Amino acid sequence: MKTIAILVVLVAALGLGGYAYIQAGLYDVSAAGPRGGLLDDIAERVSDRSVEHHAEGIQAPPLGDPAQLKTGVAHYQEMCVTCHGAPGVERSEIGAGLNPGPPNLVRSARHMSPAEVYWIVKNGVRMTGMPAFGPTHDEAALWAITALVKQLPDLSPEQYQALAKSAGPAEEHEEDHGGAPAAARAGH
Numbered sequence: 001m002k003t004i005a006i007l008v009v010l011v012a013a014l015g016l017g018g019y020a021y022i023q024a025g026l027y028d029v030s031a032a033g034p035r036g037g038l039l040d041d042i043a044e045r046v047s048d049r050s051v052e053h054h055a056e057g058i059q060a061p062p063l064g065d066p067a068q069l070k071t072g073v074a075h076y077q078e079m080c081v082t083c084h085g086a087p088g089v090e091r092s093e094i095g096a097g098l099n100p101g102p103p104n105l106v107r108s109a110r111h112m113s114p115a116e117v118y119w120i121v122k123n124g125v126r127m128t129g130m131p132a133f134g135p136t137h138d139e140a141a142l143w144a145i146t147a148l149v150k151q152l153p154d155l156s157p158e159q160y161q162a163l164a165k166s167a168g169p170a171e172e173h174e175e176d177h178g179g180a181p182a183a184a185r186a187g188h
Helices: 002-023 038-055 066-079 105-111 114-123 139-154 157-167
Strands: none
Touching (some): 038 114, 066 139, 066 157, 114 139
16 A cells, blocks of 8 residues: 555656646757657657557558559659658758658658558648648548658659659649649638
């Protein structure tokens, strides 16, 4: 019984200490602040587990046909390469200035299932700068982006550039997947 009382006091003290830390404003929320640390590790683990959980049961359609990849790269070039980079393409100053930094998808996409990539593309990730594209893109476009992201680890810089050049702008792919033009979907 004494052990339980000590445990309750310890948990309460930690809770009060955490509350005091937050209330004092001691946690540096600056994007220019240091990266890493215990709180960032906890946030990364929470994010990873949340994505895994929410992606369970999502069934990916067939991915990777040439038309789908062209649609995916057109959208990726427009919305993603700035922060994540691509084979042979460094992320921009915007991506370099984010904290936490966006993952290099050429490396990290290899370790994610198509369902996980799709869920992130559709829903975004809170407090990371990763927006949700589900409200502005139809299912075919979301899966096209997913297909491209899953291909990134296997594309050479030359292959990526050739694919990006052949794809053209994202607007040209709006009708390819049955979606309304972006402006119409956004209510403009």
